[in-house]
Amino acid sequence: MPTTRTRRTLVVALAAGLTALIVTSLSPVTAPSAQAFPARDKQAVIDYLRSITGTSVVSGQHNKEPADQPGQYTQQVHDITGQYPGLWGGDLMFRGQDAANRQRVVDQAKAEWANGSLVALTWHACSPTGPSTCEFEGGVKTQISQAQFDQVVTGGTSLNQTWRARMAxxxxxxxxxKDAGVPVLWRPFHEMNETWNWWGGRPGTNGGAKIYQQMKDYFDSQGLDNLVWVWNVQDNPNASWAGYYxxxxxVDVVSLDVWYKNHPSQGDYQQIQSIAAGKPIAxxxxxxxxxxxxxxxxxxxxYxxxxxxxxxxxNSNAEIQSAYxxxxxxxxxxxxxxxxTPTTPSPGPTDRTGPITGLAGKCVxxxxxxxxxxxxxxLYTCSPGVAQTWEVRTDGSIRxxxxxxxxxxxxxxxxxxTRVQLWACNGSGAQQWVHSSxxxxxxxxxxxxxxxxTGRSTADGARLQVWDCSGNANQRWSLPA
Structure with missing residues (x-):
């Protein structure tokens, strides 16, 4: 059987000139192997997401209701690309018939993990002001008063007891x-900054942040230490997302839902990174x-x-194929x-440390x-010392x-x-650099x-800036060997 990379190449060749019908007529592409992922704890997933940050991104596909078909959209990805996503997403659901099939969702999650995909779950929970199962309209997508919400997050009240039973x-x-050794990217109370749902649009310590904290505390007390806690907002143009954190x-992962636009803006990207403060983002x-x-x-x-x-x-088939x-x-x-096992970050084999030389043989x-x-x-005359020592890292930063x-x-x-300066390393776009050999x-x-x-000056102390790329001598830099 061809390797995954070989299968990818075959499908790319077909995709260039054939239809999705022909793609799906290829010999079946089997899962890599049974138990591709053995039992792991949550830290393995967190460490992995950290390790690929800046270099790779995991593909993912959500699977919504009905719960008795928890892999239908993942299968569509395979039909179009010949690949299965690196992350399977599902939902614990809200309608009665879907809640009754939660076991199907769990079984699918186990199978996806065994086949080598990460697992993500969300939960469109029904409001505790109503029954435990509901329709989306009027049940999940509904409004409750601030007084009712305060009761939900206040221990001992009737609504709090209802909500705890709902979580149970x-x-x-x-x-x-957990017992199967499957870590779950768990994303509760998603789009917390939005008001379409009963938990959202409540910034501050007594709002969405509090109900999130209480769920984590409760699930921790139940021994659910396999949950990777994913906090989430939507790309609402009102921003100010930190007020919901x-x-x-x-939080283990900071994430964004993109619905107001096709793709996140650079401002969205920076705001999420600022809130994450080094945690993985998705x-x-x-x-x-x-x-x-x-x-x-x-x-x-x-991811x-x-x-x-x-x-x-x-999305067109061509767009989906290009992404995968x-x-x-x-x-x-x-x-x-x-x-x-936690590891101590260290420079990788392609990280380089030393001076960066440029115009007139002088150094950064x-x-x-x-x-x-x-x-x-x-720019300054080169001389050994800490001011001219730089780590050129594989994540795109220069430290x-x-x-x-x-x-x-x-x-x-x-x-x-725009001038260039030193600033605390934060992984932002302002600190990403790509060298062209x-x-x-x-x-x-x-x-x-x-x-x-600046000004193509060769004088000591000439400031560095960003400018339209021209290839002129004042933009040529030699990195450490």
């Missing part, structure tokens, strides 16, 4: 996954598959998940987990060997070890002439501009 109903299903100790719902532009300019998303019927409803065949995208069989230099945020970065800070475009700027340029993908010596 799903514990046995999640416990089955339950706190670092309650695109938890999308209607439009990512394209090369998104994957190149926003490289730190760790994406396309929403059920939007796969075919909002992209060299940065990891599908089932390409996701490789460790054993969950931290002014006065400074260590504070905002310290100027300049000065002495300051423990990164080469940064001031204020996330994208205009010609052909042109010797260092390009900042967020701005689309190159590291440049």
């Amino acid at each position: 109903e799903v514990v046995p299903y999640l416990r089955q996954l 339950p706190g670092s100790s309650y 695109l938890a719902e999308m209607g439009k598959v990512p394209n090369d532009s998104l994957l190149t300019s926003q490289p730190r998303w760790s 994406f998940m396309v929403w059920s019927e939007q796969l075919r409803g909002n 065949f992209h060299p940065r995208v990891l599908n089932q069989g390409e996701v490789q987990l460790g054993d969950g 230099d931290v002014a006065a060997s400074g260590t504070a945020n905002g310290t100027a970065v300049q 000065n070890p002495n300051a423990d800070k990164c080469l940064d475009v001031t204020g996330q700027g994208t205009a010609n002439g 052909a042109t010797q340029t260092l390009r900042n993908p967020q701005s689309g501009r190159c590291l440049d010596v």
Whole structure:
């Protein structure tokens, strides 16, 4: 049987000129192997998402109701691409007939994990002001008063007791996954900044953050330590998402749903990274598959998940194939987990440390060997020392070890002439650099501009900036060997 990479190549060739019908007529592509993922704890998934940040992204597909067909949309991906997603998404559901089939969802999650896909679950929970099963309209998508919400999150009240009983109903299903060694990317109270749902649109410590915290505390008390807690907002143009954040100790992954636009803006990308503060980030719902532009300019998303019927409803076969065949995208069989043992980050084999030389043979230099945020970065006569020592990392950042800070475009700027400085490393687009061996340029993908010596000056102390890439001598840089 061909390897996954070989299968991908075959499908790409077919996709260039044939229809999806011909793709699906190929010999069946089997799952990589039974038990591709043995039992793991949640830390293995968290560590994995951290390890691929900046280099790769896991493909994902959500599967909505009916619960008796929990793999129908994942199968559609395979029908179109010959690949299965690297992440399977499901839902614990809300309608009576679907809640009655939660076991089918759990069984599918186990099978997907065994075949080598990560597992994600969300829960469209019915409001505790009504019955435990409901329709979406008027049950999940409904409004309750602030006074009612306050009762839901206040211990001892009738609504709080109802809500705790509601949570208890799903514990046995999640416990089955724990017992099977299946970590779950668990995304409760999704789109917390939106008001279409009964839990949303409530910023502050007594709002959505509190009900999220209480669920985690309760599930922790039930021994559900297999849950990777995914916090989520929608790309609502009102932004101010941090007001809904339950706190670092309650969150493992910070995620965004993209519905107001096809793809997240650079502002969305930066805001999510700012809230995450180094935690993995993800695109938890999308209607439009990512394209090369998104994957190149926003490289730190760790996974994406396309929403059920939007796969075919909002994307052509060619677009879906392009996403799944992209060299940065990891599908089932390409996701490789460790054993969950925490590791200490260290420079990888292609990380390089030393001086960066440029115009007139001079070096990129931290002014006065400074260590504070905002310290100027300049051109200066090369001399051994901490001010001219840089780590060029595989995640796209360039770090000065002495300051423990990164080469940064001031204020996330994208205009010609924006100065470059030192700033606390945060993984933002302002700190991403791509070196071209052909042109010797260092390009900042967020701005689309190159590291440049202001005014082509060769004087010591000439400031560095970003400017339209020209290939001129003042934009040529030699990295450490």
